[in-house]
Amino acid sequence: MKTASIDSILSTLTEQGSAGLLKGIKRGVERECLRIESNRLAQTSHQNALGSALTHPYITTDFSESLLEFITPACSDIDTTLAQLEDIHKFTLSNIGNEELWPLSMPCFIEDQDEIRLADYGTSNVGKMKTLYRQGLKNRYGSMMQAIAGVHFNLSFPTEFWQKLQQIDGNSAPLGDYISEKYFALIRNFKRELWLISYLFGASPALCNSFLGGRKTNLPFESLGKGTLYLPYATSLRLGDLGYTNSAQSSLRVTYNSLEEYLEGFKQAISMTSDLYHQFGTYKDEPAKQLNQNILQIENEFYSPIRPKRNAQSGQTPSEALADGGVEYIEVRALDVNPFSEVGISKEQIQFLDVFLLYCAIKPSPDLAWQEQIETQANLDLVVNRGRQPGLELSNKGKAQTLSSWADSIFIELKKVASLFDDAFETTQYSDVVSKFAQAVEKPELTYSGKFLAELLESQEDNGYYALKLSTEYKQKMLANSYQVFGESVFSAHAVESHEKQKEIEESDDKSFIEFLDDYFK
Template identity: 50%
Template sequence: MTFAERLAKLSQADIADSLKGVLRGIERETLRINSNGSIAQTPHPKALGSALCHEYITTDFSEALLEFITIPHADPRQALAQLRDIHKFVLERIGDERLWPMSMPCYIESEDSIPIAQYGSSNVGKMKTLYRVGLKNRYGSMMQAIAGVHFNFSLPQAFWDKWLPAVSATDADQDAVSAAYFDMIRNYRRFCWLIPYLYGASPALCGSFIKDNQSNLPFERLPTGSYYLPYATSLRMSDLGYTNKAQSGLNVCYNQLDNYVASLRQAINTPSADYAKFAGKKNGQYQQLNSNVLQIENELYSPIRPKQPTRKLEKPTDALAERGVSYIEVRALDVNPFSDVGISLEQFYFLETFLVYCAVCPSAEMRGEDFAETERNLRSVVVEGRKPDLMLSHNGQSQTLQDWAQELLKGMAEVAVILDSVQGGDAYQSAVRTELDKVLDPSLTPSARILQHLKDTGQGSGAYALEMAEYYKQTLAQHQYSYHSEAELEQLVADSLAAQAEGERQDNVSFDQFLHDYFAVADRTCA
């Protein structure tokens, strides 16, 4: 069935109407910084609750790298409202500290000035910290201090119940829904170079970030000391940033769920000669969870992941194998520095259009060369996406980025018409038009705007970010809570601290025994 035929099915009233049940949520990472821009050395503030147990406020790699999580929302405006309330609550409780508004960190003295996240004395908490110690040993702390935004998206069962019989004559059981999500994921992999082009916001780096990093990229230097590539979009997504070259040979399969799970489990259980040097204990302390290619599933760096909510101590691969795909996590987004919360409402509308388009497009299985083509395209766009007449590889044929992007956005515009007919208004079509403008005029992209500002003003990238951080701290102080109440958020803090304390009281085995049992049993996890 062609795209046009599948689009016609989508436009049928009963199928289109089921899209009202789409859910979306956000995970936004941001560094706590001092007033001079340096990374905060203070512990995760108790006023924010337990990083181990709080539902909405936690930490990622570092004590200073906060992560804000929303629940899945039926209305993107509510997701943004919850995210903004969380930001206000946090900023009012971190004293003179601020939140870094960009993906790439700055003013870092050394790897050791990035404090590793601590989660308390429970075995689960110790395991989370040890996983991060392993990340530091394997890849260095600098890469782990990079912040991003994850966009979580799910289509409702009501949609699958109508869509799958219409386009593939199959019932929407668990296996069929998972297969359809993997169809979407493969198309996302084919087209995801468009995301850093449109939303990449890291064309330049602070000199402190690359001083100890070896890079073959032809950086140019601004008088302020910032390094940049003239046509870069997202250095966060480059080999210098949040990727893992060591994982390039993993051959993770995105054709079927069972093959995806099997390939990921193989990586988790395959010993690594490179990481064997961190095996065992040093000065009485473990240096990593294990010496395999991946310590756990979360170590796989990918621009998209299939997800199924996990139960207590359940491995993500076991959750997927048992209950299938529930939603997808888009991981290719830089923090939007032009938004006080790292992402804009218009981005929500476009990303949803993009993902529904990926679901509607026919999606053939990918061979090794097909996957390699998607990787080459992504690498090209992150380092030179705004280069005039940049050529990408489309099904083995060369095509300019601009021509291909216009083709994709034409199809997305048709999807947006259907989404607007369901939701009312023209927010989806407007979002697609905004992104088309960026394709036609690269100077409108966030990466171009940032680089032009640095050149025009003579500001360094760090000073520019600090200026934004101060502005957002002031404006969010004026924000009125609209999704949560302050009292509700205070109660969540107290509840999370109590939950951590209770978990620590309940532990009755040594950490050594806990780790042994964890990796000996096939259906457990901790991230």
């Protein structure tokens, strides 16, 4: 798709007074965190006072009973989104007794994966399917990997902004098709330069040796304290080979050059059988150990740092929703939990992501060939393990380029985009944030991973015990805060309503579990 240059787009938007369209951007945050008690993983069930994990709109669980997921509704004001997230944290912490919330991505103090209880969603067919899916994940990858927490950031640009951009591009396609194409252009550019997000915001350069569970690794770990392993220049071990990855998916060729191409790749991926997982059988076996023998049990098993999304109707799969209505928003899944924020993400990060994602959307984005997609992954792997190493070289279209020089060239463009946001919101905050993070290119100690590791090395303290002090500090602070948006009565009402909804779903089932899954996989 033909597109104008970044400079011409920014110039036109400024000249026509259209920067204000950016005020309609909507964002949402999904923050995962483990419940802990003292220095161990909480063994309690999801607390009744928090509502039903199956149906609550804001508080649910992810892989395990102890892995909470907090979800904010789509909102066009960053401060409101963060206030909502703080309210969710306050209510949760008020209803989990002596337990606290783990402030890191990488888990600790788990000696055996059987300590990690699978999430329970009740007796309905859909609830049992969710639990069986997690049983499959446990058998395929082990529960320890599934105990890793992250932050997902959802963003959509307003329709009026896309209309203006389409006009600037001189594009005459149906608006919905144009929007989908531009989101895929964004995704391609994001994948090309994802390494920068890992460099700046990666916050998992260290892990507890219990996480390895005796597994061998070729990574040159150094030791700290009684049981901490770290790589001196690492940024985000969560995104590396030890973290939330799936080597079995390396045979899948899902590409991002168009909605149609993406959906076709997904269709093939979801139906591809796996010799590796054949041993676990299907949902018809007794006892069932996974949903099916494919490389992906369901679409959500596909690991990607960014996804095109559309809110699905009841009964729709994610790809069916995309096929029916096109891309509605994107989900960034590459963020570590920020240990320097009580809620796992900061306003500065969100503002930077606003700028970075708009930059990805308006920058020319040629097709991303499979070989180049492999190159983007290789760059990410380098930055994950050695991102802060002086003079580190990446591969830019097959040519070696230092991380610092590439990052500098990106920041030149980001500063231009930040000025447009400043105009829209009548502030200098966006330019200030981009300038602040630009300093981390020449000073790696200013990155999140650099600051985190420096604190550990200075104190010679295990990262687990450092995190325990943070979790206690953050709980006290959250409990002392007042509700800002929702209020305790709102959460309590949602909890009651969610339990009622779960009961209705369970009572409405008119098929056996096997029949339900037979229909689902048709």
